Amino acid sequence: MENVSFALSSELTLDRFVIPAGGKYLLFALGVVVYFFTALCNTTLLTLIVVEKNLHRPMYFILLSLPLNDLIGITAMLPKVLSDIVTETHKIQYPLCVLQGFLLHMYGGGILLILAAMSFDRYAAICMPLRYNSIMTPRAVVCIVSLVWGLDFVLILLVFSLHTRLPRCKSFILNVFCDSPSLLKIKCGNTTVNNVTGLLVTAFLQLLSVSVQTFSYVKILITCVVSQRSDTKMKAVNTCVAQLVILVIFEIVGTFTILSHRFTNVSADLQKIMGMLIFLVPPLLNPLVYGLYTREIRQTLQRFLTRNRVSF
Template sequence: MDNETFNMDILQLEGLKVSPESSFPAFLLLLLIYVFIIVSNIGLVVLIFMERSLQEPMYLLFCNMSINDVFGATTIIPRILSDIFTPIPDRYIHYYECVVQAFCAHFHAGISHAVLIIMAFDRYVAICNPLRYATIMTNRVVVALSVSAWGVPFFLVAIVIILSVRLSRCRRSVTNPFCDNASLFKLSCENILINNIYGLGTAMLTMACSLCSVTLTYLRIAMVCLSSKNKALNSKALQTCGTHLAMYILLLLSGNIIIIFHRFPDLSDERKLASILLHVVPPSMNAVIYGLQIKAIREQIYIIFTRKKLLWWCEMKLQN
């Protein structure tokens, strides 16, 4: 009985299907992407907190995105890297480790949508009510929005995972590159109707709130820009809003491509590869898009590198 219980707690994780010849290139590429995600996002957060001129609500709210991107990538990529050189039959994961990974994967996706919603609200206030921006977007409001962006997804995802954990298990195979909620309830032979209803309902509610809030916000911003003759205001609105929309579209494409592949059973391998895009593509691009498009951040990065280059030149002169 003990051995049977132990065996049911050790799951076989399929992971990515990589040929022996492609193992090293795949490992190196994924490792470089992971290092880039960590360095770029943490670097941007450090820059925002160190430079007083960047300590504005817009940039502080973006710190939530960068921290979440590091969290999401760390949830998935290290485990995939460790499995690349391991034969598929020898890839195992403990059930409780699988539960934690599933929770973190969905938590990351939920936070991504929540942060983009509050960033859209910030842009709405800044462009449509510029004179009241400082009184509305106070430090207290920024903290409250940040806490809600993490707290609400935590609560919703926790219920999703609890509903799956309560089920008994009759299977041990996870046919995914990593564990998610579907992987958990598919381990059971019980009725999973409640899991499907709540899981799909939560996903649809999150997507609907995300799409509606961002769409309505930008329609209002577009109306203000069209009615305004202030070219400086319109230029700033296009710059910051364009950056935010690029991040949002990237998130939608990365998430919805998995849903599209689910409609084509013959593309199961492609679907498994696409399932990691949400945890790889947006985290690797958000810092680049935001850092290069926002003038204030771009200027601070230029100043830092120019300062380091000047210090290096002075040291070389003194040594000579």
């Protein structure tokens, strides 16, 4: 079996969409617009947080990870898919396929951990306002951000490192992009350990994120009910709604993606599209949601645009 693995070419063939004649260029143009608009929105949010001093606070330093993670997710997936649609090549080298899958799984785990970190920051700010500065020190913020990215990296690395224990005996990826389940399907041997590990990692990330966020928002809700200060309630609404909306969007899209693969009457192309949505919808909507629900970001963006227009 190992000899078969070594005899295989490192070039893999990806599955493809069934696109009507002439439709590929329209689909390519739409995808390019979506990608550049998403990149523009997330890059703008990143730039604001880095450049504007009024956003140099723990909340926004943690938020900085969200658009960065979104850019990783959509960049790892969409350009390759669009290139395959217009060129009709649908080929990828095995190491690049593994790298793409690794980055996409990093993106998925990153969203959950980043939202958990952001909810804890809001819990500290709203429920313990007098102690907030002593809790969310620069060192604490660096530790939180490092823990988010470090834990995400280690867990996804664990999942993909287990792929090396199995020989590869196929070269056709049953998806339009690479991910861990698709890579496992081209392996020979018993994949039980890989499947169980992947399931446990996914469950752990979900449980950790949802537990931290549930604890934080329940405490925030109690504080809002008990507090007589209207400004405390408004602060909670303005800073927490955006995070909750982002979580709901991610979970809904993820649920639809999972369900689409559980029903046999769902077309293959629809399953592929649903699989792509989790890497398209959150990166597209996250910066818009924050701009819509966070007044400080809106005002900072207006000042930034006005100042640069005047300077120009």
